[in-house]
Amino acid sequence: MAYDVVGLGCACLDFLGIVPHLPDQDEQVWMSDSTQQGGGMVSTALVTLSRLGASTAFVGKIGDDMAGRVVKEEFNLYEVDSEHLVMELGASTSVSMILVDESTGQRTIMAGGSAVELLPSEVPAEMVASAKYLHLDNTNRQASLAAARLARDSGVPVVLDADTMSPPGDLEDLLRLTDYLIASKVFAKELTGLADPSAAAKALSCYGSTVTVVTLGEEGSYTLAGGRSFHTPAYSVDVVDTTGAGDVYHGAFIFGLLRGWKLEKTANFASAVAAVSCTRLGGRAGIPTLDEAVSFLRARDVEHFDFEDGAQDRNG
Numbered sequence: 313m314a315y316d317v318v319g320l321g322c323a324c325l326d327f328l329g330i331v332p333h334l335p336d337q338d339e340q341v342w343m344s345d346s347t348q349q350g351g352g353m354v355s356t357a358l359v360t361l362s363r364l365g366a367s368t369a370f371v372g373k374i375g376d377d378m379a380g381r382v383v384k385e386e387f388n389l390y391e392v393d394s395e396h397l398v399m400e401l402g403a404s405t406s407v408s409m410i411l412v413d414e415s416t417g418q419r420t421i422m423a424g425g426s427a428v429e430l431l432p433s434e435v436p437a438e439m440v441a442s443a444k445y446l447h448l449d450n451t452n453r454q455a456s457l458a459a460a461r462l463a464r465d466s467g468v469p470v471v472l473d474a475d476t477m478s479p480p481g482d483l484e485d486l487l488r489l490t491d492y493l494i495a496s497k498v499f500a501k502e503l504t505g506l507a508d509p510s511a512a513a514k515a516l517s518c519y520g521s522t523v524t525v526v527t528l529g530e531e532g533s534y535t536l537a538g539g540r541s542f543h544t545p546a547y548s549v550d551v552v553d554t555t556g557a558g559d560v561y562h563g564a565f566i567f568g569l570l571r572g573w574k575l576e577k578t579a580n581f582a583s584a585v586a587a588v589s590c591t592r593l594g595g596r597a598g599i600p601t602l603d604e605a606v607s608f609l610r611a612r613d614v615e616h617f618d619f620e621d622g623a624q625d626r627n628g
C-alpha cells in the first residue's frame with residue numbers, strides 16, 4: 313500500500329507529571345496530573361497526520377522492552393502502520409521523564425535509553441519511494457540519508473524536523489536532500505549563528521530547501537519560500553503543556569502540503585493544530601481531529617480559513 317506520509321525517526325515513551333514546583337533533594341511532591349504517552353519528533357508528527365485523516369507509516373528502531381511495547385501499541389491505536397518498527401532484542405527504548413511546573417509551565421526533562429539506530433539496509437525502499445512525502449528528524453542519520461536519497465531519486469519530497477542535539481556529521485548532506493526544512497529557532501541559531509529568524513531562514517535555505525520554516529514557540533513561525541517570506545502568529549490558548557508542539561506543527565504542516573493549500577494557510581493550520589495540542593498534558597492527548605481543528609479555526613479565524621478550498625490552491 314502507498315502511504316501519504318512515511319516517517320523515519322525516533323520513537324520513545326514519555327512519562328509526564330504536573331507538579332506544584334520542582335522537588336528538592338529528598339523532597340516528595342504530589343502530581344496534580346500524570347500520564348504516559350509515546351513521543352518522538354517524527355512519531356508524534358505521524359500521529360498528528362493520522363488524527364487529521366492521512367495514511368501514515370513509521371520506520372524506526374526501539375528496544376524489545378515494556379516501553380517499546382507501549383510505543384507499538386500506541387501506533388496501532390492511532391492507526392500509524394508500524395510494520396517497519398524494528399524491536400531490537402536487548403536494546404532499551406528511549407524514555408523521557410518530564411516534570412511540568414504548574415506555576416510557570418516550564419518543563420524539566422530527563423531522557424535515557426540505548427541509542428539503537430536503524431541501518432540503511434533496514435529502510436523499506438518501496439514504501440519510501442511510493443509515499444507522497446517522507447518525514448525525517450535528526451536521528452538515525454545513516455538510515456535517514458539512505459531514505460532521503462531514495463526519496464529524491466523517486467521524486468518524493470523530503471520534510472525534515474531539524475531540532476536541537478543534532479549530530480553534526482553528515483548533517484549538511486541531509487539538509488541538501490531536504491525540500492521542506494522546518495527548523496526550531498534553537499537549531500537555526502546553532503547552525504547559522506543567526507538569532508534573527510528571517511536571516512537564519514535565508515542562511516538555511518542555501519542548502520537548497522524550497523520552503524524553509526523556523527518555529528518560534530509562542531511567537532509563532534517564520535516561513536521563507538522562493539524569495540517570499542511571512543510570519544505566522546501562534547494562537548493564544550490556555551497552555552497546560554507544550555511538549556510535542558513542534559512535532560505536531562510538522563505533522564499539521566505536512567497535512568496542508570498534502571491538501572495542496574497555499575503556504576500561508578498551511579502554516580496557519582499548523583499553528584492552530586499545535587496550539588490545540590498544548591491544551592492537554594503530553595505530546596499526543598491534545599492533538600485534534602480535522603473536525604476539531606476546523607472548529608477551532610472557524611471560531612477564531614472564520615474570515616480567513618476556508619477549509620473546503622482544496623487541491624486547486626497549490627503552494628506558491
Ligand SMILES: Nc1ncnc2c1ncn2[C@@H]1O[C@H](COP(=O)(O)OP(=O)(O)OP(=O)(O)O)[C@@H](O)[C@H]1O
Nearest residue numbers: 496527528529530532533546556557558583586587
Ligand atoms: N505556548 C504556545 N502557545 C501556542 N502555540 C505554541 C506554543 N508553543 C509552541 N506553539 C506552536 O508550536 C510551534 C512549534 O513550537 P516550537 O517552536 O516550540 O517547537 P520546538 O522548538 O521544535 O519544540 P518541541 O519540539 O519541543 O515542541 C510554534 O511555531 C507555534 O505555532
Ligand SMILES: [Mg+2]
Nearest residue numbers: 475496558559
Ligand atoms: Mg521540535
